[in-house]
Each structure stands twice: as structure tokens, then as C-alpha cells.
Amino acid sequence: MTMTDEIKERIRRNRERALEIQKKRKEGRAVAAAVAAAAASEEKTKVQGDGSGGGGSLNGHSGERDAKRRKKECKEEEEVKKVARTDLNKRGKSEEEEEEEEEGVVLEDFEISASPFVTKKEAMQAYCLPEGTLAVCSYAEKENPRHKGWTPMKLYNRAEIRRRARKRFGGMEGLIAERTRREQKRFERDLEATKDIFKS
Secondary structure, X not given: OOOOHHHHHHHHHHXXXXXXXXXXXXXXXXXXXXXXXXXXXXXXXXXXXXXXXXXXXXXXXXXXXXXXXXXXXHHHHHXXXXXXXXXXXXXXXXXXXHHHXXXXXXXXXXXXXXXXXXXXXHHHHOOOOOHXXXXXXXXXXXXXXXXXOOOOEEEEEHHHHHHHHHHHHOOHHHHHHHHHHHHHHHHHHHHHHHOOOOOO
């Protein structure tokens, strides 16, 4: 089978687009690493400056620790948002344009008070997107909250994930129908696997 010039051209364009996406991701990771390093050094200088050496009650220290932890979590969230904003700007859309696009979008019940970011697992389950689609989506990396030694979490922009899922399945109704079909298939598979569990 010989490839036509049209197919070769499409392959070439796809390869260029993939390389461009990889380059943007590397830039995004570099920016995120630089922000995290700056935040870590700032935190280190604050801790060194706050070391008063005075005694105090045990509860006072745990309260300070909790306050520092909350402050650090807020700072990390701001860094993730900042990285996401720079990624939007690199794609040629301002944050205002992105918000304008989102104003006319009808949200599902679970999306109304949800975070603007979505984990990989949620993107695959709630939005029925395969890993290949997620590979071309923009994301911000955040330290894994369960264990610091694990690989960083990838947080995807919920608006982009929603847009891609609805485009893939033909709107919100198509996405809901696909999600329902997958849940039914999972239920039937589980039912088949456990049907003989109580028979002796």
C-alpha cells in the first residue's frame, strides 16, 4: 500500500503539532519548577527568620504549624493557577476570552461548585476521555498530596476537558449518554463476575 501525498502531509503536520505540544509542556514544567523553587526558598527564609527560640504551649506551636500549612497550600494553588494562566496566554487566549467562552456553557450538576482543575482519573471517568486525548491537553503539575515522594499530580483545566469531551461525544447529552452506557457496561460486567458468588 503506497501513501498518497495527502496522507504524508497530514502525518508531517501531526508530527509538527506533537513536537510543538511537547515543547510547550517542557516550558510549562520549567516555569512550574522555577515557581516552586522560588516558593521553597521564600518559605525557607521565612522559617529561618521566624525562629524566635521562645517557648510556648504545645497548642500554640500546632496552631502556628497549621497556619503555615494552610498558607503553603494556598500558595501552591496560586502557583498552579498562575501556570495555567501562562499556558492559556501561550495558546493565544487571554483569561478573559476563556471566561467569555465558558459563560455560555451549560454545566452538569457535579460541575457547578467544582474546582477549575480536574485530575486525570476524573477526566477519564466523568468526561470519558482516553489517555491519548489527555496527552494533548494542557496541564499543571502539583506536588502529590498523598505522598511527597510520588510523581506530581497532573491537574487539567476543567473547561478544556469539558470542551473536548463534548466535542467528542456531540454535546452534553452525548457525553451523558456515553457516561451512562459505560456505567451500565461496568455494572453488567461486575454482575457477570459475581453471579455465582453465593452458589455452592
